[in-house]
Amino acid sequence: MNDPELPALLGGPPVRPQGPPDWPGPDPEVCEAVARACADGSWGKYHGPHGETLVQQLATKFHVEHALLCGSGTYAIELALRALRIGPGDEVILASYDYPGNFLAVHAVGAQPVLVDSAACNWNLALDTLEQAVSSTTRAVITSHLHGGLVAMRELMAWAGERNIPVIEDAAQVPGAVVQGRPAGSWGDCGVLSFGGSKLLSAGRGGALLTSDIHIAQRARTHLLRGNLVCPLSELQAAAVLPQLARLDSRNEQRLRAVRWLTDALAGLPGVTPLTNHMDDSSPTYYKVGWQYDSAMFGLSRARLVAAMRAEGIALAEGFPAAHVGRSPRRFRRGSDLAEAERAHHGAVILHHPVLLGTPTDLQQVVTAWRKAYHHRARLAAEPPAGV
Numbered sequence: 284m285n286d287p288e289l290p291a292l293l294g295g296p297p298v299r300p301q302g303p304p305d306w307p308g309p310d311p312e313v314c315e316a317v318a319r320a321c322a323d324g325s326w327g328k329y330h331g332p333h334g335e336t337l338v339q340q341l342a343t344k345f346h347v348e349h350a351l352l353c354g355s356g357t358y359a360i361e362l363a364l365r366a367l368r369i370g371p372g373d374e375v376i377l378a379s380y381d382y383p384g385n386f387l388a389v390h391a392v393g394a395q396p397v398l399v400d401s402a403a404c405n406w407n408l409a410l411d412t413l414e415q416a417v418s419s420t421t422r423a424v425i426t427s428h429l430h431g432g433l434v435a436m437r438e439l440m441a442w443a444g445e446r447n448i449p450v451i452e453d454a455a456q457v458p459g460a461v462v463q464g465r466p467a468g469s470w471g472d473c474g475v476l477s478f479g480g481s482k483l484l485s486a487g488r489g490g491a492l493l494t495s496d497i498h499i500a501q502r503a504r505t506h507l508l509r510g511n512l513v514c515p516l517s518e519l520q521a522a523a524v525l526p527q528l529a530r531l532d533s534r535n536e537q538r539l540r541a542v543r544w545l546t547d548a549l550a551g552l553p554g555v556t557p558l559t560n561h562m563d564d565s566s567p568t569y570y571k572v573g574w575q576y577d578s579a580m581f582g583l584s585r586a587r588l589v590a591a592m593r594a595e596g597i598a599l600a601e602g603f604p605a606a607h608v609g610r611s612p613r614r615f616r617r618g619s620d621l622a623e624a625e626r627a628h629h630g631a632v633i634l635h636h637p638v639l640l641g642t643p644t645d646l647q648q649v650v651t652a653w654r655k656a657y658h659h660r661a662r663l664a665a666e667p668p669a670g671v
């Protein structure tokens with residue numbers, strides 16, 4: 284058998300010379316929706332039918348009483364904390380390996396993050412760490428579903444309910460996912476969505492807070508209203524999200540099939556382990572496809588792997604930095620051992636979602652690039668990039 288071609292990082296031809304697929308892609312339905320918002324004049328108004336329809340459709344789709352639109356998922360987390368009246372002197376438990384904005388949102392309201400570990404199977408919040416982390420000043424838990432991993436919300440809500448601790452469920456990465464029979468984002472006292480520019484539902488910017496608690500909804504509304512709305516979602520943005528919401532499930536199914544195919548095709552690649560969920564009646568969605576990458580087993584540092592894959596035209600990236608690694612210990616309390624979070628910090632690799640809606644050739648290219656990196660790992664580890 285011939286050797287696969289030289290890696291692009293070492294001067295060979297890239298697997299995808301055109302680079303990763305763009306996001307969002309060409310979208311006639313969004314263009315039509317935005318054109319309608321221009322034609323009916325709502326594009327230039329503070330309020331209008333598109334935002335109102337989006338609020339109703341989100342409430343229906345996510346099985347909640349109230350959906351509040353806002354300027355980003357990051358702000359929606361802060362809004363949730365404020366609506367739960369969390370502030371100085373309070374503690375909020377969250378995973379050290381999480382979206383960094385969640386840690387910063389806790390600080391934004393003056394509270395103290397308490398960092399806990401991730402589950403070994405999927406590097407999402409480890410529920411068995413909560414009991415050791417809780418204190419008399421714990422006022423909330425933030426949990427995110429990350430990289431195709433899911434958190435067992437039934438068990439989390441039972442634990443938190445017994446202690447009267449509200450839960451903020453960050454579903455920014457998983458709109459349309461099902462967790463134990465219910466939509467992700469609908470389990471928590473507050474759920475959070477993002478319509479950021481890279482997200483499955485994209486308006487360039489934007490987010491939403493979901494809740495079925497009238498008091499939380501009222502307090503969140505009060506925070507948003509300062510004479511005018513602070514941090515709003517515009518009519519044009521709402522108009523752009525609506526057609527995407529209508530086809531979210533069919534696209535999620537397509538992404539899920541693609542991830543299953545990729546997982547099978549990459550099975551047995553040393554040091555590349557897919558995230559796994561162990562719960563009934565659940566189905567993840569994929570904003571990022573996460574793998575647990577063991578650089579020693581694969582034979583290549585993570586930074587070099589990512590550089591090699593990107594040179595091939597594949598949108599692979601390192602995962603989040605864990606909060607306990609880079610940040611001053613004065614800025615958080617350590618709620619548990621953080622060994623898995625440390626592993627995630629060094630070993631999470633994530634594939635951006637647009638390729639999952641591609642053709643079989645697009646998916647095969649991802650596999651080819653992984654195999655190329657593995658085949659040439661020794662040279663990739665040893666040689667500087669071409670042109671250096």
Ligand SMILES: Cc1ncc(COP(=O)(O)O)c(C=O)c1O
Pocket residue numbers: 354355356357358382384427428429453455456476477478479480488489490
């Ligand atoms: C888990 C999670 N929460 C929140 C956000 C923030 O969303 P936004 O970009 O809308 O602020 C992100 C963005 O990547 C995320 O991954």
